[in-house]
Amino acid sequence: MTPGELAERYGTPLYVYDLDEAAAARDDLTASLPASASLYYALKANPHPGVARALREGTGRPCRAEISSEGELAAALAAGYAGGDCLYTGPGKTDAELAAALAAGVRTFSAESPGDLRRIGRAATVHGVTADCLLRVNGAPAGAPSGIAMAGRPSQFGFDAEALPEALAELSAVPGARLAGAHFFPLSNAADEDTLISEFEHTIATAARLRARHGLPLRLLDLGGGFAAPYGVAGPRPSYGGLRGALEKALDRDLPGWRRGEPEIAFESGRHLVARCGTLLVSVTDVKRSRGRVFAVLDAGVNAFGGMAGLGRLLPPDITPGRAGGAPPGGAVAEPVTLAGPLCTPGDVLARNADLVPPAAGDVLAVPNAGAYGVTASPLAFLGRPAPREVTLRDGAVVSVSRLEPHREWSTP
Ligand SMILES: *Cc1c(COP(=O)(O)O)cnc(C)c1O
Numbered sequence: 001m002t003p004g005e006l007a008e009r010y011g012t013p014l015y016v017y018d019l020d021e022a023a024a025a026r027d028d029l030t031a032s033l034p035a036s037a038s039l040y041y042a043l044k045a046n047p048h049p050g051v052a053r054a055l056r057e058g059t060g061r062p063c064r065a066e067i068s069s070e071g072e073l074a075a076a077l078a079a080g081y082a083g084g085d086c087l088y089t090g091p092g093k094t095d096a097e098l099a100a101a102l103a104a105g106v107r108t109f110s111a112e113s114p115g116d117l118r119r120i121g122r123a124a125t126v127h128g129v130t131a132d133c134l135l136r137v138n139g140a141p142a143g144a145p146s147g148i149a150m151a152g153r154p155s156q157f158g159f160d161a162e163a164l165p166e167a168l169a170e171l172s173a174v175p176g177a178r179l180a181g182a183h184f185f186p187l188s189n190a191a192d193e194d195t196l197i198s199e200f201e202h203t204i205a206t207a208a209r210l211r212a213r214h215g216l217p218l219r220l221l222d223l224g225g226g227f228a229a230p231y232g233v234a235g236p237r238p239s240y241g242g243l244r245g246a247l248e249k250a251l252d253r254d255l256p257g258w259r260r261g262e263p264e265i266a267f268e269s270g271r272h273l274v275a276r277c278g279t280l281l282v283s284v285t286d287v288k289r290s291r292g293r294v295f296a297v298l299d300a301g302v303n304a305f306g307g308m309a310g311l312g313r314l315l316p317p318d319i320t321p322g323r324a325g326g327a328p329p330g331g332a333v334a335e336p337v338t339l340a341g342p343l344c345t346p347g348d349v350l351a352r353n354a355d356l357v358p359p360a361a362g363d364v365l366a367v368p369n370a371g372a373y374g375v376t377a378s379p380l381a382f383l384g385r386p387a388p389r390e391v392t393l394r395d396g397a398v399v400s401v402s403r404l405e406p407h408r409e410w411s412t413p
Contacts, residue, residue, distance in 0.1 A: 001398065003281055003324035006391065007364045010401060012283040013300035013388035017046075017371055019054035020394060021277040025237055027060035029227060029272060032240040034248055036259070038266040040066040040087055040222070045270025045372040046278070047072055050392040050400050052079035055273060066268050070100050077104060084108075087222070087266075089136070089183065091116070091156045098123035102131070110134045110183040110222070112158055114171065121176030132180035134222055135171065137161050139186060139206045157185070161206060165214035172217075179217040181263060182207050187226035189271065193238070196226050197246045204247075208254035221255070221263040229275030230369040232305060232319035232350070237276050271372035278371020280305055280388070281324055284359045285342065294337045294358045298365070301341010301348035304388045305370060306378030319350045321365035328357040339365075343383045381406045 041063040055063040065076040068090030083105020111117035124131035136158035190196040210216040286297040307317040341348035
């Protein structure tokens with residue numbers, strides 16, 4: 001079905017996910033990594049079970065799941081991942097969450113602090129098992145001089161690399177928790193392949209040093225990610241033609257046992273795997289001029305494509321949509337258009353200066369590369385509009401239609 005037909009059939013705002021593209025992204029990324037490496041899909045980017053399932057199925061190497069909540073655990077299970085395929089990460093894991101994860105068969109956790117490790121160990125003990133724990137390491141950025149004490153920024157994430165050696169003996173003795181390796185995630189959305197490579201080289205060297213000098217156990221080394229994607233603007237998935245060779249070289253140098261699986265190497269990705277599979281279709285409700293500027297008011301704003309708008313504008317949306325209904329009228333010229341959403345706040349703007357032929361009320365616009373940090377990264381309940389519908393496509397045909405619905409649970413006192 002064409003975007004116009006989908007909008008007509010299911011209404012807007014509408015997220016359309018092409019599952020074949022998600023699988024292709026997975027296959028391309030795994031081909032850019034060492035052949036024996038595992039790839040975790042960070043469900044945070046898009047926990048839609050159909051999308052998460054597409055990254056597990058198909059002919060390519062299946063992803064595992066990186067999850068950080070009971071909601072993401074449920075989404076991963078709904079997508080067919082087993083508990084044993086999951087890596088549970090994130091600060092502030094509660095006893096109840098840990099119990100639920102363990103009951104679902106999750107056995108691998110990333111520990112962010114001594115307290116976090118003790119809570120994981122305690123929950124595992126209650127459950128009668130031992131949890132495999134990666135220590136999340138907060139190292140120094142790649143640009144820092146090497147050979148001196150590493151000094152990353154203060155963070156709620158991970159153990160400071162420079163303090164880890166001293167803590168290792170105590171961390172190794174936590175009942176219920178077996179130290180299985182290290183987890184790094186120093187970088188997101190890397191600007192280019194060289195940045196990515198130098199960050200990974202630095203991480204590999206840090207992990208090797210922690211193992212060789214300080215005895216950090218290293219069965220599994222999760223090197224994190226940083227694989228990039230455009231957000232709401234046209235553009236290809238970045239390709240990483242030189243990455244695999246560079247990684248193999250760095251691993252051969254610093255951790256030569258990796259080819260025998262000692263350590264097993266893993267990576268993580270969210271946006272790069274799913275951004276391009278998603279298109280957000282929106283309708284223009286109103287077009288007006290104000291003091292010389294064109295405003296197109298859409299039926300979806302930051303409540304549907306919020307770019308984590310509630311999170312200090314980590315990912316401010318600045319979309320450039322295309323037209324879902326073909327070419328604009330002949331002779332029309334592009335000019336800067338402000339694309340506003342329907343919310344009663346001046347902050348509800350998806351683009352301030354999109355270079356567009358001003359659309360007309362009723363036009364359907366297509367926001368490209370909208371598959372990551374969409375619905376669930378948006379303040380959905382703000383101003384109470386329904387969440388966008390989400391459809392998944394395979395071979396161009398619709399295979400599922402769903403909509404998240406925030407609802408209030410009442411109880412009587
Ligand atoms: C957010 C996050 C990811 C995914 O980040 P992307 O930039 O979407 O690839 C992976 N790992 C961890 C630990 C994260 O917090």
